[in-house]
Amino acid sequence: NAGVTQTPKFQVLKTGQSMTLQCAQDMNHNSMYWYRQDPGMGLRLIYYSASEGTTDKGEVPNGYNVSRLNKREFSLRLESAAPSQTSVYFCASGTGSYQPQHFGDGTRLSIL
């Protein structure tokens, strides 16, 4: 019972490099979310997808793009990484509406 799977678990990038964080869920959830977590800032929503084929900006979308590839998969792309994007990134999924979300194990990303 995998739940929400994120890859990779760790990554080190140089400033200006690009990369895509992958997320897949096997719970048949309609909604998927990307958060970042920084010390002292808590969890902040980057982008979300309320359903397959739709994506919307969250609180901190600048510097990121997303793709909802199908119902299971939701990727987050950094086109030109900056040191300010050093963070722990969590993907989550849920049924939407007022129901709980379930989180993946996270990706620890460092940008030098």
Added chain:
Amino acid sequence: QKEVEQNSGPLSVPEGAIASLNCTYSDRGSQSFFWYRQYSGKSPELIMFIYSNGDKEDGRFTAQLNKASQYVSLLIRDSQPSDSATYLCAVIKEGSQGNLIFGKGTKLSVKP
């Protein structure tokens, strides 16, 4: 005013005691309320959710909601060292498509 506020702690309680964690929220339209537990270096794990005024009990955990006071709390009875973690309060506002707004978390330490 922050949307979801928690005392950052650390809150220290002896083993076997009751730990009381508190959270206030600013939007009266908030509909759903969640408590997540996060161990250091791990992802948030859902432990309780509550939608209606009053108490909801699950094992050693009780969530309490008072919408008039815009206040939600988590009580942990018979606290164990394994309960030592950061506890995140989160709410979903009405009409927000299920987006969670997190507090910054309260760090709980249970001393043997």
